[in-house]
Amino acid sequence: MNNDYFGYRGVVADILRKINASVGDRIIVKKKDKVFEGLLMPREKLYGDKPIIVIKLDNGYNVGVRVDKFTEIYLKEKRRERKSFLRYKVKTQRSDLPKVVLLSTGGTIVSKVDYETGAVRPALSVEELTEFIPEISDIAVLDAREVLNVFSEDITPRDWESIAREIYKEMNEGVDGVVVAHGTDMMAYTAAAMAFAIRNKPVPIVFVGAQRSSDRPSSDSAFNLLSAFLTASRAPFAESVVVMHGETGDSYALAHRGVKVRKMHTSRRDAFQTINDKPLAVIKPYEKKIIIVNKIIEERNKDKEPVLENKFDEKVALIKAYPGFQVDIIHYFIDKKYHGIVIEGSGLGHITNRAVEAIRRAVEEEIPVVMTSQCLFGRIDMFVYSTGRRLIEAGVIPGNDMLPETAYVKLSWILGSKTRNLDEVKELMTTNIVGEMNPRLTIDLFPRWPHT
Amino acid sequence: MNNDYFGYRGVVADILRKINASVGDRIIVKKKDKVFEGLLMPREKLYGDKPIIVIKLDNGYNVGVRVDKFTEIYLKEKRRERKSFLRYKVKTQRSDLPKVVLLSTGGTIVSKVDYETGAVRPALSVEELTEFIPEISDIAVLDAREVLNVFSEDITPRDWESIAREIYKEMNEGVDGVVVAHGTDMMAYTAAAMAFAIRNKPVPIVFVGAQRSSDRPSSDSAFNLLSAFLTASRAPFAESVVVMHGETGDSYALAHRGVKVRKMHTSRRDAFQTINDKPLAVIKPYEKKIIIVNKIIEERNKDKEPVLENKFDEKVALIKAYPGFQVDIIHYFIDKKYHGIVIEGSGLGHITNRAVEAIRRAVEEEIPVVMTSQCLFGRIDMFVYSTGRRLIEAGVIPGNDMLPETAYVKLSWILGSKTRNLDEVKELMTTNIVGEMNPRLTIDLFPRWPHT
Numbered sequence: 065m066n067n068d069y070f071g072y073r074g075v076v077a078d079i080l081r082k083i084n085a086s087v088g089d090r091i092i093v094k095k096k097d098k099v100f101e102g103l104l105m106p107r108e109k110l111y112g113d114k115p116i117i118v119i120k121l122d123n124g125y126n127v128g129v130r131v132d133k134f135t136e137i138y139l140k141e142k143r144r145e146r147k148s149f150l151r152y153k154v155k156t157q158r159s160d161l162p163k164v165v166l167l168s169t170g171g172t173i174v175s176k177v178d179y180e181t182g183a184v185r186p187a188l189s190v191e192e193l194t195e196f197i198p199e200i201s202d203i204a205v206l207d208a209r210e211v212l213n214v215f216s217e218d219i220t221p222r223d224w225e226s227i228a229r230e231i232y233k234e235m236n237e238g239v240d241g242v243v244v245a246h247g248t249d250m251m252a253y254t255a256a257a258m259a260f261a262i263r264n265k266p267v268p269i270v271f272v273g274a275q276r277s278s279d280r281p282s283s284d285s286a287f288n289l290l291s292a293f294l295t296a297s298r299a300p301f302a303e304s305v306v307v308m309h310g311e312t313g314d315s316y317a318l319a320h321r322g323v324k325v326r327k328m329h330t331s332r333r334d335a336f337q338t339i340n341d342k343p344l345a346v347i348k349p350y351e352k353k354i355i356i357v358n359k360i361i362e363e364r365n366k367d368k369e370p371v372l373e374n375k376f377d378e379k380v381a382l383i384k385a386y387p388g389f390q391v392d393i394i395h396y397f398i399d400k401k402y403h404g405i406v407i408e409g410s411g412l413g414h415i416t417n418r419a420v421e422a423i424r425r426a427v428e429e430e431i432p433v434v435m436t437s438q439c440l441f442g443r444i445d446m447f448v449y450s451t452g453r454r455l456i457e458a459g460v461i462p463g464n465d466m467l468p469e470t471a472y473v474k475l476s477w478i479l480g481s482k483t484r485n486l487d488e489v490k491e492l493m494t495t496n497i498v499g500e501m502n503p504r505l506t507i508d509l510f511p512r513w514p515h516t
Numbered sequence: 517m518n519n520d521y522f523g524y525r526g527v528v529a530d531i532l533r534k535i536n537a538s539v540g541d542r543i544i545v546k547k548k549d550k551v552f553e554g555l556l557m558p559r560e561k562l563y564g565d566k567p568i569i570v571i572k573l574d575n576g577y578n579v580g581v582r583v584d585k586f587t588e589i590y591l592k593e594k595r596r597e598r599k600s601f602l603r604y605k606v607k608t609q610r611s612d613l614p615k616v617v618l619l620s621t622g623g624t625i626v627s628k629v630d631y632e633t634g635a636v637r638p639a640l641s642v643e644e645l646t647e648f649i650p651e652i653s654d655i656a657v658l659d660a661r662e663v664l665n666v667f668s669e670d671i672t673p674r675d676w677e678s679i680a681r682e683i684y685k686e687m688n689e690g691v692d693g694v695v696v697a698h699g700t701d702m703m704a705y706t707a708a709a710m711a712f713a714i715r716n717k718p719v720p721i722v723f724v725g726a727q728r729s730s731d732r733p734s735s736d737s738a739f740n741l742l743s744a745f746l747t748a749s750r751a752p753f754a755e756s757v758v759v760m761h762g763e764t765g766d767s768y769a770l771a772h773r774g775v776k777v778r779k780m781h782t783s784r785r786d787a788f789q790t791i792n793d794k795p796l797a798v799i800k801p802y803e804k805k806i807i808i809v810n811k812i813i814e815e816r817n818k819d820k821e822p823v824l825e826n827k828f829d830e831k832v833a834l835i836k837a838y839p840g841f842q843v844d845i846i847h848y849f850i851d852k853k854y855h856g857i858v859i860e861g862s863g864l865g866h867i868t869n870r871a872v873e874a875i876r877r878a879v880e881e882e883i884p885v886v887m888t889s890q891c892l893f894g895r896i897d898m899f900v901y902s903t904g905r906r907l908i909e910a911g912v913i914p915g916n917d918m919l920p921e922t923a924y925v926k927l928s929w930i931l932g933s934k935t936r937n938l939d940e941v942k943e944l945m946t947t948n949i950v951g952e953m954n955p956r957l958t959i960d961l962f963p964r965w966p967h968t
Contacts, residue, residue: 215866215869215901215902215903216862217837217861217862217863217866217867217868217869217903218868218869218870218903219839220839220840220868221839221840223839224839248863249862249863249866250839250862253838253839254839310967312959318967327862327863327890327891328891328892328893328962329891329893329894329962330863330864330865330889330891330893330894330895330896330897331864331894331895331897332893332894332962334962335891335893335894337965338965342966342967342968343967346967346968355968357967357968376840378840378842379840380840381842381845382836382838382840383835383836384834384835384836384860385669386705386834386921386924387671387672387673387675387676387702387705387706388672388673388828388830388831388832388834388924388928390830390833392852393833393848396845396848400844408836409669410668410669410701410702410779411669411700411701411779411782412782412783413782414667414669414701415669416669416670416672417667417669417670418670437782438779439779439780439781439782439787440780441780441781441782441784441787442781442782442783442784442787443782443783444782445782445783449667450667451667451669451670469838472838472840476840507764508966509966510780510781510784510786511963511964511965511966512963512964513789513790513963514794514960514961514963515762515770515794515795515798515809516794516798516807516809
């Protein structure tokens with residue numbers, strides 16, 4: 065590793081040493097008729113030992129450029145000088161702009177490579193955010209703090225309670241919008257939880273994440289964060305939404321209602337998609353445009369007094385129907401004194417008839433059982449087939465067109481914040497509270513699948 | 517109910533009585549410049565007391581026509597005469613055509629209204645099928661029998677074993693294709709099971725169902741059945757597929773590989789869609805066209821000797837990760853001596869870190885644990901984040917781009933038919949056997965969502 069220079073080796077390391085460029089410095093790479101300008105990043109492991117130099121462009125994306133004998137590399141600006149310039153800019157944040165707070169819960173979106181050590185660490189200070197996304201200074205006056213630091217797959221309903229409390233606090237302090245940085249895995253669940261936990265919202269709650277962390281080439285962090293800040297500061301709605309890439313390019317982001325959104329792809333930038341509804345808005349961050357494309361349910365209005373109802377019941381099970389489903393699973397949850405069960409059933413809302421008696425027992429023991437569909441798209445209708453009618457007769461609460469995940473969050477919220485009386489639970493579960501049900505499922509809401 | 521005539525009342529009942537038309541008779545309804553010809557059906561409850569007459573058109577669909585003073589209704593042909601004519605046609609089935617057998621497992625696709633009683637009953641005889649879909653006589657020589665009669669939500673891995681046995685028997689008797697009529701709820705699971713249970717298939721296995729039963733207006737039964745018979749008799753592949761409407765109209769059906777298909781809508785005709793792959797073929801039944809749009813894995817060849825491996829392990833659990841997931845659920849399945857667990861995890865293949873120790877215990881007790889993603893689209897990658905790496909280290913088997921449902925069926929098949937040795941299970945689970953994994957996930961495989 066004699067030759068190692070911020071992870072670079074061989075010819076690339078030699079050139080960087082020669083021009084005295086360190087990671088974080090602004091450099092220019094010319095290759096034939098192409099010119100790349102941006103910050104030098106540490107070597108990317110995915111390129112192996114290839115002579116590739118990694119630069120973070122001003123649009124926030126990293127590119128890898130292969131260095132050959134035609135490549136010229138120049139140092140434009142040392143890092144330290146630039147940083148002090150940015151500090152100055154931050155100090156003069158325009159006070160006429162909306163105030164937005166970024167609450168970080170963990171996840172990789174606000175991480176970045178530490179220029180000294182090369183390790184990934186949270187980049188949460190206002191200075192660093194502004195350095196990362198300079199356009200923010202024209203959109204909002206920023207504040208940022210960490211409220212939690214866990215992987216999103218480890219977040220529990222207990223965490224929802226504390227996130228809600230922090231958002232509520234910010235709303236009471238008069239912020240114009242809240243951005244919540246969150247790991248993408250379980251982001252939709254938390255966004256749905258906040259829709260219920262804070263009612264009469266004066267300003268929007270905007271969840272944002274990254275499908276690739278900001279230290280990796282082609283990270284989507286910068287574009288998503290900028291879109292989220294624009295939404296939090298300017299959107300005319302005051303709902304809990306997820307703002308993420310709308311398609312794979314940088315043409316637009318989408319604001320999805322938290323109760324109707326689902327992560328539908330393991331790795332794509334546009335993984336988040338609205339089910340059984342349209343997104344709430346199309347966001348074009350570079351044009352500072354927010355185009356509303358669906359009916360707003362909660363309007364932005366800073367005179368509104370937010371109401372905090374942030375208790376979530378952890379003893380709710382979400383179980384899936386499948387051909388080998390053993391009925392004793394339902395008895396297990398009853399025996400373990402669970403307070404509620406959501407079934408991800410089949411088709412119009414079914415589970416094997418063998419389960420009817422166990423479900424009847426649950427209802428008799430005052431445990432609400434809610435039916436949703438693993439089809440995800442479309443509405444439950446438990447009156448078409450006899451299995452559905454038997455389940456209704458046993459006391460199952462039909463979940464309408466709610467996503468199984470949303471029904472789970474809603475039941476946990478009702479049992480924690482509202483009531484455990486079975487009739488009242490049924491009444492609330494079948495009432496549309498924050499847009500979690502769509503009374504008009506039009507034919508165009510089903511996506512177009514590739515067939516040829 | 518003095519005025520009741522096959523459920524019809526008032527003016528409609530009066531006219532039908534006057535022309536002596538019974539349910540099942542061929543009638544002609546003229547209304548201004550429109551002419552409807554077809555079989556008189558019993559009154560549809562959904563029309564309430566409106567003066568609407570229901571006719572089954574020759575394309576298999578029911579229409580309701582409002583009767584007003586401009587409507588003329590004629591009797592064209594009594595049912596009994598037509599029926600004997602059809603019997604004659606059936607007797608002269610062309611022996612040069614491929615032989616297809618229809619195995620019915622229950623579900624509503626092969627049901628129809630009994631013309632005498634008005635009740636829905638299975639219509640399984642070759643005569644009745646040919647009466648229902650006259651085009652079949654030009655496609656195949658039919659045989660039909662019932663192998664099971666249960667709702668698809670009640671079908672178990674035990675039933676998969678007997679369905680596989682019946683299909684295998686037909687293949688050995690030299691049939692040119694097998695059509696399996698199946699309720700739509702759990703059809704994809706059974707289609708995946710047959711892909712594994714019968715190997716070296718000489719001819720295709722075609723699953724078909726109806727989103728609306730054939731006694732209801734706008735049933736999709738006839739179109740789907742015709743498409744399924746065409747596929748079973750002529751397709752160049754010998755795979756287990758689902759054949760259903762490709763879009764809401766009658767322009768084409770799709771043949772989806774059973775291991776890659778999922779019911780994605782509770783009620784649409786085109787509810788079945790291929791995930792992480794393209795369908796295998798586009799079917800245009802009226803043009804007798806089968807257009808192959810994906811790589812065929814198993815070719816049709818009647819010289820092939822089918823192999824029956826139809827044991828499925830019922831002690832496999834399919835569990836979903838969610839924020840309130842309690843780790844004791846995993847311990848429960850271990851304590852109950854389950855033989856395998858499939859997790860529908862989050863994102864790239866995660867579940868809360870709190871579950872790692874329980875999963876490690878399962879693996880130590882020789883219970884394979886397979887990871888899939890509730891995103892459905894995209895591929896598992898458990899090496900990106902530390903949670904994934906910890907799960908791999910605990911012994912979790914990554915499910916690649918397999919659907920959770922397919923991974924569940926495959927694990928049940930491996931444990932039942934192949935091996936319970938942990939290393940061998942891992943080897944088989946991560947090997948692509950019948951196209952359940954797609955090594956090339958291209959960008960166009962994600963459907964296009966409605967955004968505005």
